[in-house]
Amino acid sequence: MTAEHVPHIPHKTLTIAGSDSGGGAGIQADIKTFTSLQSFGTSVLTSITSQNTLKVDGIHPIPASFVSQQLEAVLSDIGTDAIKTGMLCNAEIISAITATLQKFYPGSRPVPNLVVDPVMIASSGAALLDSSAIATLINDLLPLCFILTPNVPEAEYILANAKLESPVFASASGKVESLEQMKLAAQDLARLGPSIVLLKGGHLPFYKASGKALPHELFDSVDDMSVDMEELELVDLVYDARSKVFVELRKEFLRTSSTHGTGCTLSAAIAAELSHGLEAHEAITKATNYIQSAIRDGLTVGQGKGCLNHFHHVVHRSIEKPTKYNPRPLTNYLLKACEKDWKDYTQHAFVQGIADGTLPKESFIHYMKQDYLFLQTYARAHGLGAFKARTMEESKAFAEIVVHIADESKLHIDYCAKWGITYEEIVNTPESMANVAYTRYVLDIGMTGGLLELGLAIAPCLIGYGEIGSRLYNDPKTVRGDANPYWDWIKNYHDSNYQEAVDRGIANLERQCNTQQPSEHRLEQMEEIFRAATRLEVSFWDMALNCL
Ligand SMILES: Cc1ncc(COP(=O)(O)O)c(N)n1
Numbered sequence: 001m002t003a004e005h006v007p008h009i010p011h012k013t014l015t016i017a018g019s020d021s022g023g024g025a026g027i028q029a030d031i032k033t034f035t036s037l038q039s040f041g042t043s044v045l046t047s048i049t050s051q052n053t054l055k056v057d058g059i060h061p062i063p064a065s066f067v068s069q070q071l072e073a074v075l076s077d078i079g080t081d082a083i084k085t086g087m088l089c090n091a092e093i094i095s096a097i098t099a100t101l102q103k104f105y106p107g108s109r110p111v112p113n114l115v116v117d118p119v120m121i122a123s124s125g126a127a128l129l130d131s132s133a134i135a136t137l138i139n140d141l142l143p144l145c146f147i148l149t150p151n152v153p154e155a156e157y158i159l160a161n162a163k164l165e166s167p168v169f170a171s172a173s174g175k176v177e178s179l180e181q182m183k184l185a186a187q188d189l190a191r192l193g194p195s196i197v198l199l200k201g202g203h204l205p206f207y208k209a210s211g212k213a214l215p216h217e218l219f220d221s222v223d224d225m226s227v228d229m230e231e232l233e234l235v236d237l238v239y240d241a242r243s244k245v246f247v248e249l250r251k252e253f254l255r256t257s258s259t260h261g262t263g264c265t266l267s268a269a270i271a272a273e274l275s276h277g278l279e280a281h282e283a284i285t286k287a288t289n290y291i292q293s294a295i296r297d298g299l300t301v302g303q304g305k306g307c308l309n310h311f312h313h314v315v316h317r318s319i320e321k322p323t324k325y326n327p328r329p330l331t332n333y334l335l336k337a338c339e340k341d342w343k344d345y346t347q348h349a350f351v352q353g354i355a356d357g358t359l360p361k362e363s364f365i366h367y368m369k370q371d372y373l374f375l376q377t378y379a380r381a382h383g384l385g386a387f388k389a390r391t392m393e394e395s396k397a398f399a400e401i402v403v404h405i406a407d408e409s410k411l412h413i414d415y416c417a418k419w420g421i422t423y424e425e426i427v428n429t430p431e432s433m434a435n436v437a438y439t440r441y442v443l444d445i446g447m448t449g450g451l452l453e454l455g456l457a458i459a460p461c462l463i464g465y466g467e468i469g470s471r472l473y474n475d476p477k478t479v480r481g482d483a484n485p486y487w488d489w490i491k492n493y494h495d496s497n498y499q500e501a502v503d504r505g506i507a508n509l510e511r512q513c514n515t516q517q518p519s520e521h522r523l524e525q526m527e528e529i530f531r532a533a534t535r536l537e538v539s540f541w542d543m544a545l546n547c548l
Helices: 026-036 064-077 091-104 131-144 152-161 179-190 262-275 280-296 329-337 339-346 349-356 361-388 392-418 423-427 433-448 451-474 487-494 496-514 520-546
Strands: 012-020 040-051 056-061 082-085 114-116 196-199 232-240 245-252
Touching: 012 026, 012 064, 012 262, 026 040, 026 262, 040 064, 040 091, 064 091, 082 262, 091 131, 114 131, 114 262, 131 152, 152 179, 179 196, 179 232, 179 245, 196 280, 232 280, 245 280, 262 280, 329 339, 329 451, 329 496, 329 520, 339 451, 339 520, 349 361, 349 451, 349 487, 349 520, 361 392, 361 423, 361 433, 361 451, 361 520, 392 423, 392 487, 392 496, 433 451, 433 520, 451 487, 451 496, 451 520, 487 496
Parallel strands: 012 040, 012 082, 082 114
Antiparallel strands: 040 056, 196 232, 232 245
């Protein structure tokens, strides 16, 4: 056997949960999550549900002894690096699981990397745990638990049934209704055994400005448009009983009904990250980010609640034709494929300095001079586009962009004058190496390739500045008006004039691609051009920062 053929020993994660025939939650969601996070998944079924996106219409519990048998089979041979529990159905099953776990991990409290998602009620309303089983869950399972991941209603239910002496959480209604109460509830839950409690805030969004919770009666209307979601955030609260430290993970509250399987997926993702050896807080942070993207990229399956997209970070190497629902498939593909480079570019320290006004003036001046010189070549690249175009319409579109760039560079000169930079100074400035590299790359690609290649090389500049302009303009943390010397720069790229140019540029690029559906190899080449131009943007910001 050569070195190349030595089989890889994967990290392993076990799920002990119910089957969801609809594929969005339960074992199915867990295995998808393990797979997408590159942990080898094993499973112990506690029950089979007949379920779709609308309802659970039947539950068939597995005999408790057969649940133990499955668990024995997995642990005695394959072993595992982490375990999660989901739907456990009834008290007998919980007892069978805890007895078997204690057999394999004698005296371990917690059982290493055991994540417990205390599943009780499906989002469609069905009970997934017998009401008589809560005491067994509290008394037998929680003492073995490393990380407990309840949502707010589950936390309330566990605490209402826990017979804690002098609990710190007290509420007349038994409801958790503020961040302060979340903290007290998490502390009480930790006293039941878990080393760490992740109290999920998805059912209790807060107004960003006041920190007050969205009233319960409005929660059900978040799916219609009557609540301004921009104003809301959710807080996933982590309490580590070992260090007595709280960490608040704040997240954008997303308007979507594609949330079926969220709890299952989150606990599965935490377990998968733990299986790779990540420390608990790191695993939780990575897992909550994974969920946020999986929700944002949610899938419409069935007629009820949509499902998460467990493979949101896996780039599919094919481009659909633009549709009403996805008018920019190529652009979206490129942004995802080059995600890291794109972040390096659009969230560069230079951009941060513009946002908070702390960018050294010398850096900005250096950048402005080079940017003028850049625009000169950028205009030529569009001239090349006009030359390469096959139709009058397209030639005209490119020529119009040349005129637009020429107008923009006039503004540039006026803006430079405000910073004490004269026209002569600008045009006599030697081009920096970063500038030469970038602009000549664009021209070379444009000359040797077709219109699509040219479009790909010019796209990162056009799209990136538009994204930066609107993000900084809308970000409440951006320093605004006279307090920020770069505010006019931000406004310029947020302006509808610029944003319309971005939309036109994207539409052109999509049209070019659409007329020649790319093969996988061609797609790789396209990605390479887009990535190279994006990296050259990063070097451009680096140049400006390093000029000091
Ligand atoms: C087998 C099984 N396990 C867990 C859930 C909870 O998921 P959700 O709350 O999204 O319905 C479910 N519906 N089915």
